[in-house]
Amino acid sequence: MNFSQSHLSNWAAGGENALNWQGILNYGINYADDVKKWDNNLSLAMGYSHLGESKAMKTDDKIELNSLFGYEATEKLFYSLEFSFKTQFADGFDYKKDSSTPVSGFMSPGYFTLGLGMQYVPNKYFSINFAPVTARLTIVSDQALADKGKYGVDPAVYDSIGGQYIKVEDGKNTKFELGAKLIAKLSIPIVENVSFDSKLELFSNYLKNPQNIDVDWQNLVTLKVNSWLSTNITAHLIYDDDIMIEDKDNKTGPRTQFKEVLSIGISYNLH
Numbered sequence: 001m002n003f004s005q006s007h008l009s010n011w012a013a014g015g016e017n018a019l020n021w022q023g024i025l026n027y028g029i030n031y032a033d034d035v036k037k038w039d040n041n042l043s044l045a046m047g048y049s050h051l052g053e054s055k056a057m058k059t060d061d062k063i064e065l066n067s068l069f070g071y072e073a074t075e076k077l078f079y080s081l082e083f084s085f086k087t088q089f090a091d092g093f094d095y096k097k098d099s100s101t102p103v104s105g106f107m108s109p110g111y112f113t114l115g116l117g118m119q120y121v122p123n124k125y126f127s128i129n130f131a132p133v134t135a136r137l138t139i140v141s142d143q144a145l146a147d148k149g150k151y152g153v154d155p156a157v158y159d160s161i162g163g164q165y166i167k168v169e170d171g172k173n174t175k176f177e178l179g180a181k182l183i184a185k186l187s188i189p190i191v192e193n194v195s196f197d198s199k200l201e202l203f204s205n206y207l208k209n210p211q212n213i214d215v216d217w218q219n220l221v222t223l224k225v226n227s228w229l230s231t232n233i234t235a236h237l238i239y240d241d242d243i244m245i246e247d248k249d250n251k252t253g254p255r256t257q258f259k260e261v262l263s264i265g266i267s268y269n270l271h
Helices: 143-147
Strands: 001-007 018-032 037-049 057-072 075-085 111-122 124-141 159-160 164-169 175-191 194-205 213-226 230-240 245-246 253-254 255-265
Touching: 001 255, 018 057, 018 255, 057 255, 075 124, 124 194, 245 255
Parallel strands: none
Antiparallel strands: 001 018, 018 037, 037 057, 057 075, 075 111, 111 124, 124 175, 159 164, 175 194, 194 213, 213 230, 230 255, 245 253
């Protein structure tokens, strides 16, 4: 849990009262015997910023569940079945334009993937899983977003009736893709009390534009001050050509998304 707060009263230099908070939970349950293993990880994050009298703005929001079952082929190679689920807790807004109309929400989008492949684990710090047969289902449960064709689903169909455009068919709430997925993970101590975790996901859809690779790259640096105080630096890069983003010139298209968060707060390790 990370917090920052400031209060100003009759402050000649100006400024605003501010309150920021962020919570992060990473939890793993793993099983292994002589020939098989089952690795599970749940990652949750939520954060808001309150500035003056303005509406609270969301700064972080994530629900991610990953599960991988492996059966030993050789000492460092496993047949693998990998499942993942991703979405968010609350509605998201483009605060620069409108803080009342959501641009995302719980299960808008939601991603389910299931892939069959092989995992290579050369040591305890690094692993790479390649699943050449991976199904991915994208869900956009918010009909208003689905009608706009957000997150790659087919948009609503409109027809001109009496000089007005009337919706004659709702936008699709789901999109199915079949392709290949690669996941590379790195978790290493840099120096004493400083660790680095990185996960890179690449996905190619065989059914449409397989040359366009979706990228999801998450990085976390943890600096442990003592048993209860830590600093976290997270960096998250996403590129998905199905996600259309409007820029400052009102031009819409796929764009590289990037988020960085620096936080200092209370940390507890369950080990």
